[in-house]
Amino acid sequence: MTDETGLRERKKQRTHAAISNAAIELFLEHGFDAVSVAQVAAEAEVSKRTLFAYFPAKEDLVVHRFADHETETARVVRDRPARLTPLAALRAHFLDSLRRRDHFTGLNDAPQTIALYRLVRETPALVARMSRFTDGAQRALAEALRETAGTPELTARLAAAQIVAVLWSLMLDNGDRLARGETADQRYPGAVLDAEHAFGLLKNGLRSLGR
Numbered sequence: 399m400t401d402e403t404g405l406r407e408r409k410k411q412r413t414h415a416a417i418s419n420a421a422i423e424l425f426l427e428h429g430f431d432a433v434s435v436a437q438v439a440a441e442a443e444v445s446k447r448t449l450f451a452y453f454p455a456k457e458d459l460v461v462h463r464f465a466d467h468e469t470e471t472a473r474v475v476r477d478r479p480a481r482l483t484p485l486a487a488l489r490a491h492f493l494d495s496l497r498r499r500d501h502f503t504g505l506n507d508a509p510q511t512i513a514l515y516r517l518v519r520e521t522p523a524l525v526a527r528m529s530r531f532t533d534g535a536q537r538a539l540a541e542a543l544r545e546t547a548g549t550p551e552l553t554a555r556l557a558a559a560q561i562v563a564v565l566w567s568l569m570l571d572n573g574d575r576l577a578r579g580e581t582a583d584q585r586y587p588g589a590v591l592d593a594e595h596a597f598g599l600l601k602n603g604l605r606s607l608g609r
Contacts, residue, residue, distance in 0.1 A: 414452050417442040421459035426513050430460070430521045457527035460518065467502045468531055471561065472538035476546055484547050488561060489597040492568070496589050499582050504572030505589050507582040515573045536562045564596045 420442035424433045435456050439449045453459050471488060478487035492503065499506045504515070518524045540558035543549040549557065571592065575585050 413442075413444065413448070417444060417449055417452055418459065418462065421453075422463075422510075422514065425460065425517055426510070430456075430517060430524060455527075457523055460514070460524055461527050461531060463514065464502060464528075464531060468534045469538040470502070471535060471558075471565070472542040475539065475542040478546075484543060485561070485597065485601055488565075489593070492565065492593055492597075493590065496586065496593065502569060503589070504569040504574075504576065505582050505585060507576050507580075512573075512577055516577055519570075519573070519577070532562055532566055560600060564600060568593055568596055 417438065421433075421438045424438060424441060435449060436446055438459065439446045442449070453462065474487050474491045475484045478484065482490070495503045496505050501508075501511045506512075518528060536555070536558045539562060540551075540554040543554040543557060544551060568589070572585060572589050575588075576582060
Protein backbone atom coordinates (compact mmCIF):
# COMPACT_ATOMS: atom_id res chain seq x y z
CA MET A 399 0.00 0.00 0.00
CA THR A 400 1.40 3.39 -1.01
CA ASP A 401 1.46 6.38 1.34
CA GLU A 402 -1.22 8.07 -0.77
CA THR A 403 -3.48 5.01 -0.61
CA GLY A 404 -2.95 4.74 3.12
CA LEU A 405 -3.82 8.40 3.55
CA ARG A 406 -7.05 7.96 1.60
CA GLU A 407 -8.01 4.95 3.71
CA ARG A 408 -7.36 6.82 6.96
CA LYS A 409 -9.43 9.74 5.69
CA LYS A 410 -12.30 7.36 4.85
CA GLN A 411 -12.09 5.81 8.31
CA ARG A 412 -12.19 9.24 9.96
CA THR A 413 -15.20 10.27 7.86
CA HIS A 414 -16.97 7.00 8.62
CA ALA A 415 -16.36 7.44 12.35
CA ALA A 416 -17.43 11.10 12.31
CA ILE A 417 -20.73 10.27 10.62
CA SER A 418 -21.37 7.34 12.94
CA ASN A 419 -20.58 9.27 16.10
CA ALA A 420 -22.72 12.23 15.05
CA ALA A 421 -25.64 9.93 14.25
CA ILE A 422 -25.49 7.99 17.50
CA GLU A 423 -25.27 11.15 19.60
CA LEU A 424 -28.28 12.68 17.84
CA PHE A 425 -30.33 9.48 17.99
CA LEU A 426 -29.65 8.99 21.69
CA GLU A 427 -30.53 12.59 22.48
CA HIS A 428 -33.62 13.01 20.30
CA GLY A 429 -34.73 9.52 19.23
CA PHE A 430 -34.14 7.69 15.98
CA ASP A 431 -37.36 8.76 14.28
CA ALA A 432 -37.00 12.42 15.28
CA VAL A 433 -33.62 12.87 13.57
CA SER A 434 -33.34 13.18 9.80
CA VAL A 435 -30.47 12.03 7.64
CA ALA A 436 -29.94 15.67 6.67
CA GLN A 437 -29.44 16.56 10.34
CA VAL A 438 -26.88 13.81 10.75
CA ALA A 439 -25.02 14.96 7.65
CA ALA A 440 -25.00 18.55 8.88
CA GLU A 441 -23.74 17.52 12.32
CA ALA A 442 -20.97 15.43 10.75
CA GLU A 443 -20.20 18.25 8.28
CA VAL A 444 -20.65 16.09 5.18
CA SER A 445 -23.15 16.08 2.33
CA LYS A 446 -26.10 13.69 2.26
CA ARG A 447 -24.51 12.10 -0.80
CA THR A 448 -21.34 11.40 1.18
CA LEU A 449 -23.33 10.02 4.08
CA PHE A 450 -25.20 7.58 1.85
CA ALA A 451 -21.92 6.50 0.27
CA TYR A 452 -20.88 5.22 3.70
CA PHE A 453 -24.30 4.22 5.05
CA PRO A 454 -26.85 3.18 2.40
CA ALA A 455 -29.81 3.43 4.78
CA LYS A 456 -30.58 5.42 7.92
CA GLU A 457 -30.81 2.21 9.97
CA ASP A 458 -27.24 1.32 8.97
CA LEU A 459 -26.02 4.30 10.98
CA VAL A 460 -26.88 2.26 14.07
CA VAL A 461 -26.63 -1.36 12.97
CA HIS A 462 -23.08 -0.97 11.65
CA ARG A 463 -21.98 -0.87 15.30
CA PHE A 464 -22.75 -4.60 15.35
CA ALA A 465 -21.39 -5.36 11.87
CA ASP A 466 -18.36 -7.31 13.07
CA HIS A 467 -20.67 -9.68 14.93
CA GLU A 468 -22.78 -10.66 11.92
CA THR A 469 -20.27 -13.31 10.86
CA GLU A 470 -18.76 -13.91 14.29
CA THR A 471 -20.26 -17.36 14.82
CA ALA A 472 -19.04 -18.40 11.37
CA ARG A 473 -15.53 -17.18 12.18
CA VAL A 474 -15.52 -19.10 15.46
CA VAL A 475 -16.52 -22.30 13.68
CA ARG A 476 -13.93 -21.83 10.93
CA ASP A 477 -11.11 -20.99 13.34
CA ARG A 478 -11.86 -23.62 16.00
CA PRO A 479 -9.18 -26.12 17.08
CA ALA A 480 -9.54 -29.53 15.45
CA ARG A 481 -10.39 -31.12 18.80
CA LEU A 482 -13.53 -29.03 19.25
CA THR A 483 -16.91 -29.54 17.67
CA PRO A 484 -18.57 -26.42 16.25
CA LEU A 485 -21.00 -26.24 19.16
CA ALA A 486 -18.25 -26.67 21.76
CA ALA A 487 -16.27 -23.87 20.13
CA LEU A 488 -19.29 -21.56 20.10
CA ARG A 489 -20.05 -22.34 23.75
CA ALA A 490 -16.47 -21.57 24.81
CA HIS A 491 -16.47 -18.36 22.79
CA PHE A 492 -19.75 -17.13 24.24
CA LEU A 493 -18.69 -17.84 27.81
CA ASP A 494 -15.43 -16.00 27.18
CA SER A 495 -17.40 -13.10 25.67
CA LEU A 496 -19.47 -12.94 28.85
CA ARG A 497 -16.29 -12.76 30.94
CA ARG A 498 -15.00 -9.95 28.73
CA ARG A 499 -18.33 -8.13 28.98
CA ASP A 500 -18.57 -8.04 25.19
CA HIS A 501 -21.43 -5.71 24.34
CA PHE A 502 -22.97 -8.22 21.93
CA THR A 503 -23.68 -10.62 24.81
CA GLY A 504 -25.89 -7.92 26.34
CA LEU A 505 -23.63 -7.97 29.40
CA ASN A 506 -22.06 -4.54 29.15
CA ASP A 507 -23.40 -1.81 31.42
CA ALA A 508 -21.49 1.14 29.98
CA PRO A 509 -24.06 3.98 29.85
CA GLN A 510 -23.86 4.50 26.09
CA THR A 511 -24.10 0.75 25.45
CA ILE A 512 -27.30 0.52 27.51
CA ALA A 513 -28.69 3.63 25.83
CA LEU A 514 -27.92 2.20 22.39
CA TYR A 515 -29.52 -1.11 23.37
CA ARG A 516 -32.70 0.69 24.45
CA LEU A 517 -32.70 2.66 21.20
CA VAL A 518 -32.60 -0.51 19.13
CA ARG A 519 -35.20 -2.33 21.25
CA GLU A 520 -37.64 0.59 21.20
CA THR A 521 -37.38 1.53 17.51
CA PRO A 522 -39.42 -0.67 15.14
CA ALA A 523 -37.27 0.22 12.11
CA LEU A 524 -34.13 -0.88 13.94
CA VAL A 525 -35.76 -4.07 15.20
CA ALA A 526 -36.66 -4.92 11.61
CA ARG A 527 -33.14 -4.12 10.42
CA MET A 528 -31.65 -6.35 13.11
CA SER A 529 -33.76 -9.25 11.85
CA ARG A 530 -31.87 -8.96 8.56
CA PHE A 531 -28.68 -9.00 10.61
CA THR A 532 -29.64 -12.33 12.18
CA ASP A 533 -30.56 -13.71 8.76
CA GLY A 534 -27.06 -12.88 7.57
CA ALA A 535 -25.55 -14.50 10.65
CA GLN A 536 -27.51 -17.69 9.99
CA ARG A 537 -26.41 -17.87 6.36
CA ALA A 538 -22.75 -17.34 7.26
CA LEU A 539 -22.86 -19.93 10.03
CA ALA A 540 -24.61 -22.50 7.84
CA GLU A 541 -21.93 -22.05 5.19
CA ALA A 542 -19.18 -22.50 7.80
CA LEU A 543 -20.83 -25.68 9.08
CA ARG A 544 -21.09 -27.11 5.58
CA GLU A 545 -17.51 -26.26 4.66
CA THR A 546 -15.69 -27.15 7.88
CA ALA A 547 -17.83 -29.89 9.44
CA GLY A 548 -19.22 -31.65 6.39
CA THR A 549 -22.76 -30.85 7.50
CA PRO A 550 -25.52 -31.49 4.94
CA GLU A 551 -27.15 -28.31 3.66
CA LEU A 552 -30.54 -28.68 5.34
CA THR A 553 -28.99 -29.77 8.63
CA ALA A 554 -26.58 -26.83 8.48
CA ARG A 555 -29.39 -24.34 7.89
CA LEU A 556 -31.55 -25.76 10.67
CA ALA A 557 -28.64 -25.90 13.11
CA ALA A 558 -27.54 -22.36 12.26
CA ALA A 559 -31.08 -21.04 12.78
CA GLN A 560 -31.26 -22.64 16.22
CA ILE A 561 -27.80 -21.51 17.32
CA VAL A 562 -28.24 -17.91 16.19
CA ALA A 563 -31.70 -17.73 17.78
CA VAL A 564 -30.34 -19.03 21.09
CA LEU A 565 -27.44 -16.55 21.12
CA TRP A 566 -29.81 -13.73 20.22
CA SER A 567 -32.20 -14.69 23.03
CA LEU A 568 -29.38 -14.81 25.56
CA MET A 569 -28.19 -11.39 24.49
CA LEU A 570 -31.69 -9.91 24.73
CA ASP A 571 -32.27 -11.41 28.17
CA ASN A 572 -29.03 -9.95 29.47
CA GLY A 573 -29.63 -6.59 27.81
CA ASP A 574 -33.15 -6.32 29.19
CA ARG A 575 -31.96 -7.03 32.72
CA LEU A 576 -29.23 -4.41 32.51
CA ALA A 577 -31.66 -1.93 31.00
CA ARG A 578 -33.86 -2.46 34.08
CA GLY A 579 -31.01 -1.59 36.41
CA GLU A 580 -28.93 -4.69 37.09
CA THR A 581 -25.18 -4.26 36.81
CA ALA A 582 -23.12 -6.51 34.58
CA ASP A 583 -21.40 -7.99 37.63
CA GLN A 584 -24.75 -8.77 39.28
CA ARG A 585 -26.07 -10.41 36.14
CA TYR A 586 -22.91 -12.35 35.25
CA PRO A 587 -23.53 -15.55 37.32
CA GLY A 588 -27.08 -15.86 36.00
CA ALA A 589 -25.90 -15.14 32.45
CA VAL A 590 -23.41 -18.00 32.69
CA LEU A 591 -26.03 -20.39 34.05
CA ASP A 592 -28.46 -19.43 31.28
CA ALA A 593 -25.77 -19.88 28.63
CA GLU A 594 -24.80 -23.31 29.97
CA HIS A 595 -28.47 -24.33 30.01
CA ALA A 596 -28.99 -23.07 26.46
CA PHE A 597 -25.97 -24.85 25.05
CA GLY A 598 -26.97 -27.99 26.94
CA LEU A 599 -30.32 -27.94 25.15
CA LEU A 600 -28.61 -27.46 21.81
CA LYS A 601 -26.16 -30.26 22.52
CA ASN A 602 -28.91 -32.69 23.48
CA GLY A 603 -31.07 -31.83 20.51
CA LEU A 604 -33.80 -30.54 22.84
CA ARG A 605 -34.55 -34.12 23.88
CA SER A 606 -35.15 -33.02 27.47
CA LEU A 607 -37.62 -30.29 26.52
CA GLY A 608 -40.91 -30.78 28.36
CA ARG A 609 -39.62 -33.38 30.79
